[in-house]
Amino acid sequence: MSLRSQLLKGVLEGCILSIINRQSTYGYELSVRLQEFGLSDVSEGSIYPILLRLQKEKLIEGTMQKSDLGPKRKYYHLTEDGQHALREFMEQWENIKLPVDNILNKGGETD
Amino acid sequence: MSLRSQLLKGVLEGCILSIINRQSTYGYELSVRLQEFGLSDVSEGSIYPILLRLQKEKLIEGTMQKSDLGPKRKYYHLTEDGQHALREFMEQWENIKLPVDNILNKGGETD
């Protein structure tokens, strides 16, 4: 019922899980990271709702920490469930990437 | 405003454009093709609405043709706009695939 069968919705979610898994981080920095990776269209309006959703699903946990400059930051890290979900997502990404590549690349050939 | 900035929503749409571009086809067969490619979760409830949408957006055109067996089929082919959209989609797919791969694969390394 909640096994994501929708094609690719949730790629952002998976990317966020992966980045957090690599190193505990917070929303604002996440948006910078994603941009660095080349996902430049991603806005905070997308990121924070996802973080809240992941939190509610117990895939990540956040703790407030003071920062030198500016307001406190909410640092997130993956839970066990989150790591499991990340692994699942990575599999699904592979399972979808291949067919899509095949469909798109074999543009003019007859079998 | 309509330049798809959403991350990956619409991959199905792009795949359908690509398959139709390769060879004029109709909805029912499309679902078989997608399955053959490995996108087995895709149901008619997804395909036909997309075909109608693409039609409305003038990316594809359909013509009814009699079939030897069973009811008439609606064969679709791409319009010029459709071919343009397909090219755009393929670029976007590449632009997103790379970052996502990078984010997912470099799971444990520190730069």
Place this chain on the structure above:
DNA sequence: AGATGCTACCTTGCATAACAAAGTAGCTTA
């Protein structure tokens, strides 16, 4: 003729994802 089953298309309604926009608040610098 009637029933079943496959082909083939279409529609309605729902869940969810991503986004824009706006709001809140802390800290710094001028």
Place this chain on the structure above:
DNA sequence: TAAGCTACTTTGTTATGCAAGGTAGCATCT
């Protein structure tokens, strides 16, 4: 105290994909 950056949150909108159900043509079997 005003401006500007950091940082988080919420609300409302759009669009995607799907399940479910409906319509209908044709073939086959009984």
